[in-house]
Amino acid sequence: MKKLIIGMGNEYYGNDALGIIVARKLRETLPEYDLKTGAFSGVDFLEAIEEYDEVIVIDSIVNPDKPIGDVVELKVEDFAGLKSFSYLHSMSFASAIELGRQLKLKLPEKIKIFGIVVDKKGEIGEELSPHLRKELESMLTSIRKML
Secondary structure, three states, X not given: OOEEEEEEOOOOOHHHHHHHHHHHHHHXXXXXXXXXXXXXXXXXXXXXXXXXXXXXXXXXXXXXXXXXXXXXXXXXXXXXXXXXXXXXXXXOHHHHHHHHHHOOOOOOOEEEXXXXXXXXXXXXXXXXOHHHHHOHHHHHHHHHHHO
16 A cells, blocks of 8 residues: 655745645654655646555645644545645645546545644745744644544
């Protein structure tokens, strides 16, 4: 069974790097998973997950109704009708998955998506905010419990 962790974001754009940082740390405790990181567009996302049986996706999200550092489990269906998961990605997961199904690609049966709440994505060259750096272990613990 092929398994994958995808850390989404941009390493050089402040809090938008959070998905990548958390994915790398999670992978340290889940060696049976492959790891891919980056700012995937919908088509790139399809290519990344094709031929995998199970995928875990981690990205930062802005949600003013949740505390910073909260981990929110999302479903592919939550992205139906949305233009994008975050402003750096050009096609929603739902659109990408639907396209993959129409193209009859071998897509994972199990996709778990985790959004980690940030107050803002960041600025070019910024580092991860101190609050989020401090909460990394708590985020990892939350994700492991939801797996």
